Amino acid sequence: MKRILIIDDEINICTLLSKFLSKHGFKVDSTMTGAQALKMIKEEPYDLILCDYRLKDTDGAKLLNDIHQISPQTVVIIITGYTDVRIAVEMVKNGAYDYISKPLYPDEILNLVNKALSQKPVAISEIAVAPHAHEENNLPATQQHKTGSYVYGESEPSKALYRELTLVAPTDYSVIIFGETGTGKESVAHLIHEHSSRKGQPFVALDCGSLSRELAASELFGHEKGSFTGAIGTKIGAFEQAHGGTLFLDEISNLTYDIQVALLRVIQEKQIRRVGSMKEISIDVRLIVASNENLFESVQKGKFREDLFHRFNEFTIHIPPLRARREDLPFFVDSFMTQVSKELNKPPVVLSEEVWECFRQYDWPGNIRELKNVIRRASLLTPANKEISMAALPLEMKGGGTFRTTMAPPQETFSQNGEEELEMPESNDLKSVALKAEYNKIINVLKEVKYNKTKAAQLLNIDRKTLYNKLRLLNINY
Known part of the structure; x- marks a missing residue:
């Protein structure tokens, strides 16, 4: 008991x-x-x-x-x-x-x-705490391969990223972080916070991509008890939680137009009003926003307010994809192997030469997140004191872009228009046929948009949440 x-x-x-x-x-x-x-x-x-x-x-x-x-x-x-x-x-x-x-x-x-x-x-x-800026600034960027949960490298793009980060962190500027899915945008935002004068205050992260129109205002600004159906108590919003510290808004381009208007008002007046309340609450928050889409292009397409973009755009950081800094692979692999060894409570394994060559040639569409997941999987499948072999890698790495699925045994073929298709055993099961069609369509759309889930959901005419559910159902790993 x-x-x-x-x-x-x-x-x-x-x-x-x-x-x-x-x-x-x-x-x-x-x-x-x-x-x-x-x-x-x-x-x-x-x-x-x-x-x-x-x-x-x-x-x-x-x-x-x-x-x-x-x-x-x-x-x-x-x-x-x-x-x-x-x-x-x-x-x-x-x-x-x-x-x-x-x-x-x-x-x-x-x-x-x-x-x-x-x-x-x-x-x-056992709780890991990232070192503070004053403990790191004495080291050149090339020696700072790891800080807290973020790993640096020695490539020129990595050095440029570090220089920009250390320049903007001590200021109170709003920052836009742009980078593909899996490049570590939240980790960079956290590093900016840890290097700033607000490091002792809250760091609050909110994924705007997962918010419905109905929930966005409540999650950002809070709500009063009884302000809408299901509001059984008063809720403190992200702005209030981050008061005095930093608020990180990921996938900012997914916010609806009316929420963008409300957000602009909050940034201008430095006051929020909970849903269902007339009381103004003063807030002091540094804003860091992130997107895997180019926000300026979203402004030109009319999807994002130009005045809100300029409020955010006091400084922009671009995180390069992993394929643009392949020489940093050894640092990332070494760090992740050490982390995974601790997670699994087993001695670190090593990569075979064949796997190293595969890592160097692979495009890493899922970037650092994909690399870490691949190492987790391979380390789990590889016995202690053995080398990681090609057999421990996921199918998409061994098959030149193929994907795993729960429906076996699949074989890759191509349709008349050149799109990849999943060849499945003959079946009259209508559900299996429908799943096959969905699988093939999602895979090809993902490849078309370079695995940008927001764009994929738009092309498929579904919302992001529905796309994520289908990815899980079909066991697609991106």
Whole structure:
């Protein structure tokens, strides 16, 4: 039976949460002070702690640190009021699992507790923290092959990228990051934040490509309880969460026109208004946006507001694709092999000469993300102390651009117009025939647009979410 400790100076919350969680099979203790909580943690091991940020004898930040000193494996969830959300976000960066805002909703708490307890606990000492700018600037770019989660190289495009990053990071300029899918746009955005004067403040990332028109305003600006169907509580939006820090908006070109208008107003006035509220809330946020499409071309096509583009375009960084910096492959491979070795808890494997040659010749349409996934797969399939062979590589690398599918055994053929087709065993199953047709069409459209999913979805006349679902169904890896 999992043990939970509740720390809150309101006795009603302690009582209600204790009864509710006990009914769902947990052994629950509670206390109203931080001092008593620490004493209890020393005497009894707890799997999870629900801790109010504001206590009479201490605060959540200090108590979180003390808890991790005594019991590093214990999962901590912070309970906070709306005014402390920014602090709670910072505490999550410092090792708390998550935070939950008052008023508390039983189902929301139960879901979060179950989710937290279902994951393998990670000690605070194991959390990787990227070095700060002042610790790196003494090194030339050629020696900085790895910083935090991002790997540099020695090619000229990599050196240029590093120079631009270190130039713009200390400023407060808005930045547009342009690069193909999988080039590491979010990692670069995080590095800019870590090299800036805002590095101690929140870094919030939001994928605009996954937002529907209905959800975008709520995710960006927040909403009030009851402002629309399903709004069962007040939600803090991305701008408020990032107050004082950096907000990274990925796939920015996917925002609808009306959301672009609202975003322009926020940037101009530095104030947001939650959905369903008339109250203006001041925000101080540095904006970094990213796109795998050229935003200037989107402006010319009328898909993106020109005035919003110029608000963002104080500085532009272009991340070169992996095929444009092949000489950096050894640095990326070496770094990823080390990471994957730790993930799999096995000695690092090495690449055979044949695989190295394949890596050098391959175009890497999925860029750095694809390389890392290929290394993960190959390392998993290769026994310890053995070389990675061609047999461990995915089919698309061995077959000159073919793709894997769950429908076997496939063979590649070509249609009369030269498009690749998937040859499948004869079947009268209408569903199989339809899947084959979808597979072939998606593959050829992806190749036509160089694996840009946004453009592929537009050509296929479906939204991005539908395309992603079909890619998963057909086991297509891009």
